[in-house]
Amino acid sequence: MDVRAIVLIGGAGPAESIAGIPLAYLDALGRPVIDRVQQRLKNFGVSCITIISDSSSDNGPFSHAVAISPSLPHLYAEREQLWQVAEDTFLKYAEGGADLVLALRVGPYVEADYEALIQHHLDRHCAVTMAVDDAGQSLEQFVLSASARNDAAALFRNRMARMRRECAPFRVRGYCNRLRNSADLRKLALDGLLARNEVRPQGTELKPGVWVGASARIHRKARVIAPAFIGAHATVRAAALITRGAVLEHHAEVDCGTVVENSSLLPFARVGAGLDVMHSVVGFRRLCHLRQDVEVEIADQTIVGMVPLTALSRLAGSTAALFAFIPIQLYRGLLASSQRKSAAKIPECPDNVTGALEAPALEVPATGAEASEFPSQLAVARRYGDE
Amino acid sequence: MTSSRPVVVKRMPEKMNLKQARKFLKEVEPFLVSDRPQIVFDMSQVRQIDAAGIDVLLRCMRAAARHDGDLKLASLSPQAAVVLELTRAGRLFEIYETSTAAAKSFSCFLPNAIKQLYEQPLDTVLQMPAPEPPSDSAGLAA
Secondary structure, three states: OEEEEEEOOOOOOOEEEOOOEEHHHHHHOOOOHHHHHHHHHHHHHOOOEEEEEEOOHHHHHOOOOOOOOOOOEEEEEEEHHHHHHHHHHHHHHHHOOOEEEEEEEEOOOOOOOOOHHHHHHOOOOEEEEEEEEOOOEEEEEEEEEEEHHHHHHHHHHHHOOOOOOOOOOOEEOEEEEEEHHHHHHHHHHHHOOOOOOOOOOOOOEEEEEEOOOOOEEEEOOOOEOOOOEOOOEEEEEEOOOOEEOOEOOOOEOOOOOEEOOOOOOOOOOOOEEEEEOEEEEEEEOOEOOOOOOOOOOOOOOEEEEEEOOOOOHHHHHHHHHHHHHHHHHHHHHHHHHOOOOOOOOOOOOOOOOHHHHHHHOOOOOOOOHHHOOOOOOOOOOOOOOOO | OOOOOOOEEEEEEEEOOOOHHHHHHHHHHHHOOOOOOOEEEEEEOOOOHHHHHHHHHHHHHHHHHOOOOOOEOOOOOHHHHHHHHHHEEEEEEHEEOOOOHHOOOOOOOOOEOOOHHHOOOOOHOOOOOOOOOOOOHHHOOO
């Protein structure tokens, strides 16, 4: 049986995105969500997959931050044209000899058993079968018979919200995540770390519960507590602490002494030195605090910034930093005066002791503990705080 | 991923004040200086822990890390959990529900055994179970 798939990204307006990048394009434990979806479809024997996304995904200032497998046929449509392009692709598949077409929107990340879904569709002789969650809500995943062109057209024209003919829905038993906002993306990654879904971390398990991607650099004095994921080319500097399910995606950077606790750093995100990043998703110069449910755009690069997106600009930046560093060190070493302060001069003891110093001004009876530390002739004015 | 090295499980005393903490540190020191030590502190008995107790935990963690080993905590009593969260020392350790799970975690990752303080707000995690109100029938019987 020839089963093909149409995967739609977008169609939900400004929701389901961070800084204009759809969540589907962002990494979850080292691999974009959309890559994981298409791999899953391939594992179920889907022969041909077309990804259609609205144009906003490609035009943003951070478009280089997402890396999608170039082998996938990728169509970009204007926002209003998304559903029309989906309908045209369905017709092309139907004419090309497909028996069934899976139409999904990502949107929700669903670990459905597509074999069971197709079997359900065939058993009930439906034109269109909808996948629903335990509560009966649509997961925006449909199986369409290639012959049911009018049903397909109606489905796409109604933006997957309504079907032409109702049919028994298929209840998905597997993992579902609606992926509506950054909190859902964080939850997807955390569930992956805790083995609650099939999102496996991309990297080597360095010690139980700590996965590290290729070419990641972790300073010897940094501490990483399981479960944690440090993506490829990520950098963790000295005295940093990565803990409680922290996720650092590829090229993320944590500066000296910063704590990343129960947070995700999106690709190329950089957090400055000495910070406490807790319960947040950081990326694209933004910080989304999950408990406060607030998103803050941060302009100060020393707090939250971006690692240069291209390898060439990263190399140029490193070279410039090196060339700036050497002259400063030379200047400090050779020319600059020492920063060390000389010890304060203690006035010499006068030869003839004056009368005022001979007898103590105030007699303080020394207690047992103090007597051993201080001679009883000295008055202890103040030791700690209020003592 | 397996580990053949032994795991030392040490139960912490009920009170972890300056005197007890020093005594405890002396007891565990030989294990900390061994090669790649794998140590679990069982904190189920701990009812009182102060700055000296936290200091000992941090010292032990540092010593274990210096010898390429690790220190994990298990069976936290509510009192110990509160103090660890209050001092933010809890996030420096892997914390497990039981000592057995903590010992096993040196060889393989046990996602269900790890104490997931980060998934829900702290106040709900550390809330002591409320005493059940007496049922009507019990009240009548009395």
